[in-house]
Amino acid sequence: LTGVEDETGQPISAMTILSLLERVAGIIDNVQAGQQRMEERQLELENNIKNIQGDVLKLAKDHTTTNGTVEKLLQKTRKVSANVKDVRTRVEKQNVRVKKVETTQNELLTRNKFRVVIYQG
Amino acid sequence: LTGVEDETGQPISAMTILSLLERVAGIIDNVQAGQQRMEERQLELENNIKNIQGDVLKLAKDHTTTNGTVEKLLQKTRKVSANVKDVRTRVEKQNVRVKKVETTQNELLTRNKFRVVIYQG
């Protein structure tokens, strides 16, 4: 006989096979729907990643700019600091000269007062 | 009867079932191919993410270094600014002394001129 039977020789109706096939189709539908969802999320992830890459690139450029400014500031500050030391040294040298002028002036004043006294004597 | 029939009692040929199975196989092949593609893209995404994580980590380190330099610059600039104020104060004090010396000198010059006149008289 060419009838469709199961292992135990029981006949299997076409309905059983068709309902099995239907269940398979249902499962595959679910799998395909899941795959569709995952593909959409994967596209979202790809877009997120591209955005992040753009953000990181921009941030890296901004950082390079900032770093360049900081480098210039370092040099500028060193220069200004050297200028301050230079001015301070000049002020100190000038201070020595002002002190000397003051001392000599005091001596001159003392001498002049003495003379004034002589004249008046 | 053990014959394979559909709901309406019509016989279903093995060919119909086999062709349904073949269609199922074709769909599953597509699903597997899609899954394969998605796995490859997922690996790409993972690599992209790893690269981005590396970039972000490097950027964070660079930023920490730059920030450290900026902190030092802030302190250095405060120090230089304080030094400038200090030098300015010394210059101002010196200015008072120079003015005093100038005034006294002018008085001395006036007195000396008077004397010179006396002598010449």
Added chain:
Amino acid sequence: LTGVEDETGQPISAMTILSLLERVAGIIDNVQAGQQRMEERQLELENNIKNIQGDVLKLAKDHTTTNGTVEKLLQKTRKVSANVKDVRTRVEKQNVRVKKVETTQNELLTRNKFRVVIYQG
């Protein structure tokens, strides 16, 4: 006859169809397991991306802060540099005055010495 037969008219046993369905079920199981794994990895990727986005956002904020500090430093340094130039100019003007006072004092000293000689004569 309603028997299930293949193309060549050979009977197809229910076993053949059931074993084909079983193979299909096995393949679908694999596909579903693969999909499950990919979904888990996709969630991981999403979490990784969220973490990276957080890191990048924090880094961007930190960079903005650092950049703001650098901007202030630039202004401060320009101000300090201008102050140094100002002080330097004052020191230079003072230098001219100190030199003049020194020169006049030397003249006064010379004159005074002459007079002292006169007196003593």
